[in-house]
């Protein structure tokens with residue numbers, strides 16, 4: 001049986017809500033065969049990040065070579081890339097293997113404030129990843145760090161999207177989860193010609209662990225199926241909305257979004 005295949009290059013979240021675990025669960029939910037290359041192991045749960053342990057760089061590169069020499073992902077996403085060295089190696093292998101359906105989620109800081117990307121890596125992210133990204137999906141603080149623009153209004157967000165586009169990404173999505181506490185949450189898409197806003201009702205919940213990873217994994221899964229960037233983003237936005245609305249009550253902190261939301265809704269109908 002032929003299947004669409006997607007690869008995530010990211011960190012592990014032992015708590016299962018973000019990182020590689022969120023990506024693989026989302027790929028599975030979309031019916032896409034999931035593969036993973038680990039940059040780092042995090043000791044993490046719903047209350048925060050207790051430790052970050054990078055995979056030795058040789059082990060990281062070996063995983064990329066194993067995938068590249070045998071499996072051909074239809075789409076690839078990057079999440080926590082840990083440091084400039086891992087970023088440079090990631091870009092090298094992505095180019096070498098010709099993986100061009102690339103979603104870059106420039107993960108920098110976990111919700112509780114833990115650093116997932118070293119500060120020196122910011123330049124490497126701009127130099128190596130933006131130029132090869134099909135879609136980049138920063139949240140507001142990440143877009144601010146990458147552009148130097150303070151995003152305190154919609155106009156500033158649009159300006160930042162243009163700067164990121166000029167740095168090389170084909171499609172820029174600046175997510176609005178961190179944009180105040182309004183009734184609606186809007187994500188901005190810029191494709192070099194037009195700006196689109198994807199708007200949904202803000203869900204009042206503490207279970208928002210993994211929103212960003214799950215959203216970008218859903219986009220990647222849709223790209224793996226051969227969908228256009230616009231339709232992949234539109235569908236992923238609906239998916240993340242359902243996943244947040246049905247967030248899971250586990251742990252004592254921020255529970256994860258619900259990666260198997262469609263199946264759960266189906267079960268509830270019986």
Ligand SMILES: Nc1ncnc2c1ncn2[C@@H]1O[C@H](COP(=O)(O)OP(=O)(O)OP(=O)(O)O)[C@@H](O)[C@H]1O
Nearest residue numbers: 111139175176177178185202203210211212213215
């Ligand atoms: N409370 C909410 N209600 C509805 N949608 C939300 C809410 N919070 C975030 N989103 C949506 O979830 C997606 C991820 O956005 P967000 O800005 O939270 O990303 P992120 O900060 O990268 O996530 P993470 O903290 O997992 O790294 C976006 O589509 C955003 O609009």
Ligand SMILES: Cc1ncc(CO)c(N)n1
Nearest residue numbers: 011012013018019080110
């Ligand atoms: C491993 C990992 N990647 C990404 C995030 C984003 O929030 C996280 N919390 N943990």
